[in-house]
Amino acid sequence: MRAGKWTRWPTREALSRIGVPRARMALDIALLGALSTWAVASAYASDVFRGWGAALPPLALLACAAAGVHYHVTTLAHRLLPSLAPIALFAAVGWGACLAEATVAAVVLWIGACVMSMERLPLAVALAVVAVMTPGFALMDDSDWGVGLTLASVSLGGYALRLDAEARGAGFRLLAQERAAREAEAVSAALAERARIAREIHDVLAHSLSAQLVHLEAARLQIERGPEGAFRDQILERVVAARGMAREGLAETRQALSALRGEMTPVEDYLRELAANDGARTEVSGERRQLAAEASQAVRRVAQEALTNVRKHAPGAEVHLVLTYLKDEVSLEIRDFGGGGGKAGDLTASGAGYGLLGMRERAELLGGTLEAGPEGKGFVVRLRVPA
Numbered sequence: 001m002r003a004g005k006w007t008r009w010p011t012r013e014a015l016s017r018i019g020v021p022r023a024r025m026a027l028d029i030a031l032l033g034a035l036s037t038w039a040v041a042s043a044y045a046s047d048v049f050r051g052w053g054a055a056l057p058p059l060a061l062l063a064c065a066a067a068g069v070h071y072h073v074t075t076l077a078h079r080l081l082p083s084l085a086p087i088a089l090f091a092a093v094g095w096g097a098c099l100a101e102a103t104v105a106a107v108v109l110w111i112g113a114c115v116m117s118m119e120r121l122p123l124a125v126a127l128a129v130v131a132v133m134t135p136g137f138a139l140m141d142d143s144d145w146g147v148g149l150t151l152a153s154v155s156l157g158g159y160a161l162r163l164d165a166e167a168r169g170a171g172f173r174l175l176a177q178e179r180a181a182r183e184a185e186a187v188s189a190a191l192a193e194r195a196r197i198a199r200e201i202h203d204v205l206a207h208s209l210s211a212q213l214v215h216l217e218a219a220r221l222q223i224e225r226g227p228e229g230a231f232r233d234q235i236l237e238r239v240v241a242a243r244g245m246a247r248e249g250l251a252e253t254r255q256a257l258s259a260l261r262g263e264m265t266p267v268e269d270y271l272r273e274l275a276a277n278d279g280a281r282t283e284v285s286g287e288r289r290q291l292a293a294e295a296s297q298a299v300r301r302v303a304q305e306a307l308t309n310v311r312k313h314a315p316g317a318e319v320h321l322v323l324t325y326l327k328d329e330v331s332l333e334i335r336d337f338g339g340g341g342g343k344a345g346d347l348t349a350s351g352a353g354y355g356l357l358g359m360r361e362r363a364e365l366l367g368g369t370l371e372a373g374p375e376g377k378g379f380v381v382r383l384r385v386p387a
Contacts, residue, residue: 006124009078010162013169015120016076020168035108036061042104043097057105060093064109068116075120083121087113087129094136103140110136111154118158119165130155209249216243267296268323271303271332275321278307286325295387298362299323299332302370305355306334306381314338317378329368330387338377356381 009015017025043049043057067086074082094109110133117129130151137147216239223236268284275282291299303321310319317336324331360370368385 007122009075009122010120010166011169011173012076012078013172014162014165015072015169019172035112036065039097039102039105039108043100043102046100046102048100048102057102060096064090064093071116071120080122080125084125084129087117090116091133091136098136098139106136107140111150114151114154115158115161118155119161126158127155209246212246213243216246267291267299270300271321271323274300274303274307275319278311278319280307280319280321282321282323284323284325286330288325289387291330291387294366295330295385298359298366298368298385299330299383301362302332302356302359302381302383303334305359306372308355309379309381310334310336314379325387328386329384332381332383334381335375336378336380359383 013019040057040061044054049056067089071083071086074086090109090113094106094113097103097109098106114126114130114133117126121129134147134151137150220236220239220243223232223239226232268282268288271284272282274280307319310317314336317338319334319336322333322335324333356370356372360372363370363383363385366385368383370384371380371382373380
């Protein structure tokens, strides 16, 4: 046996009652009850505990029961000195019973202390406890063979319980490792599938949008070289708008691909880039931290939708984006101050735009809120989501 085995505690899984069959627990309780009853009955049979002294056996039983519970807790926490205190109480009560000639109660207590030590304490300490109990057993039996047989039986019994508990604990550790391995495999499979989907999107949609951008840019250049006129201007406006939509679609596709690959840029950087394209001002306050994917995506989508609405209904308006990190949530405010094209009240106070309605539903699913409506000469969108 290696030296470390003598000083090593049993594992927490072995010291806990996790996985112990109910039948085994019921049998243990029945055995403890029978031994306790036998010890108390033998104490009264000694004809020593009379009068006020008659209360001593049940009080001693309650003290030992409390010490046993304390012993379970302290050994589970691998605290040596607090664990030895209940063992000392068992030994002391046993010596008291021995002096009162309640020999059965004394032997039961000493055997219990030895078995508990061999089962739950480091082996070196447990054997020391058994050695300390030896004089008591020798007092009960004059035969050296009898004392040796008793000590050997008690030690082997406690050690057998220890081995059984350690085998159960090892089984639970292997089960936990297997579950962790399965979870890791599931995560790996999910990441691989997401990477495959990202490749498919990139190969099909991103390439298609890039080709559209090339063709739309070529069409714009050809139209600009053509004869001037109202018709040309209308066609050019449509082509430029389609080119902008294709560019935004390509940018969103790349964002989605980054999200699928787990490579999303920080939300602050995304908002600054998004705001810069529209000439908006961005402000970030609070202690910055990594947001959950759902919260980060909600912030991005709401900012994108709000700026799109500004372009539609208040083109040229001054826009402020304020991202605030709070204790348990993050808030985003997008405020425009009114512009020359279109009225600021084109969206009603309830957020009648279908895009904002979808963002409100997204926020509510995350346990957050989204408010949108006119304020002053402009329009304000406020998002709050747990993060």
